[in-house]
Amino acid sequence: MSPVRDEDREFFARELNAFVPPRVFDAHIHLYRVADFRGAVPTLAAAGPPVAGWAAYEAAMEELTPGRQYRALAFPFPAAGVDLAAANAFVASQPLCHGQMLVTPEMDPEFVRESVRRHGFVGLKCYHVFSRREPTWDSTIEEYMPDRLVRVAHEEGLTITLHLVKERALADPVNQESLRRLARRYPDARWILAHAARGFNVHHTIAGIESLRGLSNVWCDTSAVTECGAFEAIVRTLGVERLLYGSDFPVSHIRGRCVAIGDSFLWLTEENTQFNAAHAPLRPVLVGLESLRALKQACWNLDLPDSAVERIFHGNAAQLFGEDAA
Numbered sequence: 001m002s003p004v005r006d007e008d009r010e011f012f013a014r015e016l017n018a019f020v021p022p023r024v025f026d027a028h029i030h031l032y033r034v035a036d037f038r039g040a041v042p043t044l045a046a047a048g049p050p051v052a053g054w055a056a057y058e059a060a061m062e063e064l065t066p067g068r069q070y071r072a073l074a075f076p077f078p079a080a081g082v083d084l085a086a087a088n089a090f091v092a093s094q095p096l097c098h099g100q101m102l103v104t105p106e107m108d109p110e111f112v113r114e115s116v117r118r119h120g121f122v123g124l125k126c127y128h129v130f131s132r133r134e135p136t137w138d139s140t141i142e143e144y145m146p147d148r149l150v151r152v153a154h155e156e157g158l159t160i161t162l163h164l165v166k167e168r169a170l171a172d173p174v175n176q177e178s179l180r181r182l183a184r185r186y187p188d189a190r191w192i193l194a195h196a197a198r199g200f201n202v203h204h205t206i207a208g209i210e211s212l213r214g215l216s217n218v219w220c221d222t223s224a225v226t227e228c229g230a231f232e233a234i235v236r237t238l239g240v241e242r243l244l245y246g247s248d249f250p251v252s253h254i255r256g257r258c259v260a261i262g263d264s265f266l267w268l269t270e271e272n273t274q275f276n277a278a279h280a281p282l283r284p285v286l287v288g289l290e291s292l293r294a295l296k297q298a299c300w301n302l303d304l305p306d307s308a309v310e311r312i313f314h315g316n317a318a319q320l321f322g323e324d325a326a
């Protein structure tokens, strides 16, 4: 995680202070301990605090968005080789957040059901790195979130946070068909499509969002998306009540942004990009700030009233998790 700099503080004050409401329900955060990674420690986790629990999250968000009060939906940092039992128990032990259990496609459904009940999880978090397909980026949804686990979510009334993969994400007809089938077959499982349905190239979400029209159990979070078109497409097609703010902490604290390039996308960070330009000094800010500015622009382009902005930042998620939405 990059420490907050003056340019971040100036950016927040200028672009965002008047936009971000005082109370925020952050629907996408990772809480983890570096000690729980048994394989290679993900670079991002290695760069941050060894224990990224609620206290570290709250402190990091206070630096990013001063004065805001947070609740959250939290899940482990999904990485191959993570100690699943320890990582899940750590999330479950954290205050002020609802937890999702990190699951792999091999898990026994009754084990998942029992763990969810024991820890009080409100959902399941799946991730492509646990798929058997190589490369895992090409996996179908069912290859890392099989029917038998979706059925548990349906029977227990759980949410499922899903990061779509395949090159074209929501624009891929196989992903569209899987989502429609799973959403209809298991109506009490509630899907949260991470990163605006992985709209890192916003045109994939714009192209595919129509395939989700009419499904009553699909939401999208805004996490780590730094361009506005996917947010707009989601609100226009699914409704403003289906968009949930998410920071993707600790991704929120990477310096740079993600841009659509051709039919794909690229993360520009200080590690892979020389931020030099002839016209002016370039001072990239944190992803979490870029994403908030993109969301602000989407709300502006859609002419949303303050009440709708508050729904995106708080009310929608509060309602989804049975809290007081007012």
Ligand SMILES: [Zn+2]
Pocket: 028, 030, 223, 248, 251
């Ligand atoms: Zn994430």
